[in-house]
Amino acid sequence: MRPDELPGKLAAIAEQGLIRRRRLVAAESGARVLVQGRALVNFSSNDYLGLSRHPDVIAAMAQGAREHGAGSGASHLVCGHSTAHHALEEELADFTGRERALLFSTGYMANMGVIASLCGRNERVYQDRLNHASLLDGAALAGARLIRYAHADAGDLRHRLAQDEAPGSLVVTDGVFSMDGDIAPLPDLAEAAAAAGAWLVVDDAHGFGVLGTGGRGSVSHHGLGQAAVPVLIGTLGKAFGTFGAFVAGSADLIEYLIQKSRTYIYTTALPPAVAEATRVSLRLLRDESWRRQRLGELIARFRAGAMQLGLHLMDSPTPIQPILLGDNDAALRAAEYLRDRGCLVSAIRPPTVPAGSARLRVTLTADHEPEQVDALLQALREFA
Known part of the structure; x- marks a missing residue:
């Protein structure tokens, strides 16, 4: 693409109703946020257990910064692997029932690094059609045949x-699909992958x-272990x-990932203060089961109310509750209407979701x- 083609490309995106805009957001308290100075109830966050603003997590990050500094200063394999990182890895391994765990700087980097390390050029990678973009990009980085x-069709x-x-060589799936909120049929997928080696x-x-015992996720939800799911990735x-x-x-x-994953080797390690904060959030996640119970009650309340309104909900038992609208402009109008009534809900449009499946993504x-x-x-009743 030539530089002079950019204005036309942007105009084409706008004409399709697919322009994305950043919001200037400031956290307030609980589920409330300030968006460009206006207080809204946030129904777009992935902070499912409300731990990002927990005082113990914040205190751990502050103390970690005092002890370790604001950054790690290097990649893990140079001199950036701190005692905080190592302790968190050991605790995550124990939490998931695995032999070891390895920290990555982002979920995108973890997904790309794992797939590119385990799959060579022209080898086959089988992926669910609705997998996250980072999983698809991992296959591209590997030069694999996607x-x-x-x-969710094991057959x-x-x-x-x-x-x-x-x-x-690889079968890859989300455990919970980020835009639909449904859970992958992991036992059937595990059986199919094992049969194919x-x-x-x-x-x-x-x-x-x-999901799962103590919040251990979709693999635990299905009662599976390391033998059935050899590679488990979490953010x-x-x-x-x-x-x-x-x-x-x-x-x-x-x-093997330590030796071969380019997205692990060639990037700066997480700040140790983040690792210290995560150790506290892991303890809270594991021990305070009331958070999951409360979340489950809110999910049931929302679904019951939405069904009474006749809204087109998707089959999701998770905090992700999409309302399918289909049309891009309709999704944008609905999000704007809700925002005017004090609710921040994201309008999700292609290419994040397939064409014709624009939606409100309530979380x-x-x-x-x-x-x-x-x-x-x-507010949804009034809009409908």
Whole structure:
């Protein structure tokens, strides 16, 4: 693309109703935020357990900065791997029931690094059609042959695996799909991958903290362990309330990633203060089960109210509650209407979701009050 083509490209995006705008947001308290100076109830956050503003987590980050400094100063393999990082890795391994865990600076980097390390050029990677962009980009970075199976359809995956003369090297799926909120059929996917001699990689960014025993995620929700799901990826910027990501698995897997993952080797390590804060949020996530219970009650309250209104909800038992509208402009109008009534809800449009499936993406957190959920439902009633 030439420099003089940029204005036309931007105009084309705008004509399709796909222009994205950043909001200037300042946190206030609980589920309330200030957006360009206006107080709104935030129904767009992934801070599912409300831990990002927990006083113990904040205190741990402040103390970590005093002890370790504001940054790590180097990559993990140079001199940036601190005692805080190492302690968090050990605690995450224990939490997930895995032999070892490895910290990455972002979830995007974890997903790309894992797939590019475990899959060589022209090898096959089977991915759910609705997988997150970072998983798809991992296959591109590896130079792999990407084969996409029908969403959450283990039968289609088996069919595609059976068609190949050479067995596939990787089967990759989200644990909870970020735009639909549904849970992957992990037992069936694990069976299909094992029969083909393939790795099963699960990105459980939206499952950790919300699903499973003690918030251990979608793999725990299905009663699966390391043998069925050899590669488990999680992010720390959602239910954990901090920042970064990790991969958990066998000792050999983690050692191999340390040696081969370019997105781990060639980037600065997380600030140790973030690791210290995450250690506290992990303890809270594990021990304070009332947060998940409260979140579950709010999800049930919202779904019951939305169904009474006849809204087109998707099949989601998680905090992600999309309302399918279809048309891009309709989604933007609905988001604007809700904002005028004090509710911040994101309008999600292509290419984040397939064409014709624009939606409002409502997300609920343990910080919400029942009255705030009722106010959102009332605003949706008025808009409908």
